[in-house]
Amino acid sequence: MKKLAIASIAALTVASTLMAGVPGSCVGCHGKDGSKNTMVKQSKPNTMKKADIVAALNGYKAGTQNTYGKGMMMKNFAKNLSDAQIQDIANTWGK
Numbered sequence: 001m002k003k004l005a006i007a008s009i010a011a012l013t014v015a016s017t018l019m020a021g022v023p024g025s026c027v028g029c030h031g032k033d034g035s036k037n038t039m040v041k042q043s044k045p046n047t048m049k050k051a052d053i054v055a056a057l058n059g060y061k062a063g064t065q066n067t068y069g070k071g072m073m074m075k076n077f078a079k080n081l082s083d084a085q086i087q088d089i090a091n092t093w094g095k
């Protein structure tokens with residue numbers, strides 16, 4: 001019984017971490033799991049390291065990141081993210 005309770009708490013934690021991780025506004029282009037980019041086929045955020053996702057999002061926020069020529073567009077989506085949200089996204093998608 002105790003084991004079962006621990007297992008369900010663990011499952012709940014994983015599920016809520018996944019849902020809390022990525023704002024709904026990102027999902028249309030990148031998918032829930034970060035496996036795609038509807039505009040740039042070669043970009044797959046979920047193949048990136050966590051630290052690289054943090055760096056990319058901070059770069060978009062600052063207007064300095066422009067990997068595929070669409071950086072200004074990503075700036076609009078990244079500009080209101082808090083440091084905690086950026087970390088959450090990196091933890092959800094990154095390696």
Ligand code: HEC
Nearest residue numbers: 025026029039043044045056066067068069070071074077
């Ligand atoms: C309208 C589609 C669209 C939406 C919505 C969007 N993105 Fe992006 N995202 C892009 C494009 C296009 C790029 C490539 C930008 C560039 O040229 O550097 C990108 C790049 C990225 C990258 C870097 C990927 C790489 O290959 O270097 C990350 C991480 C990312 N987006 C996260 C997010 C997050 C988090 C959100 C929500 C807050 C979001 N995106 C919303 C289209 C979108």
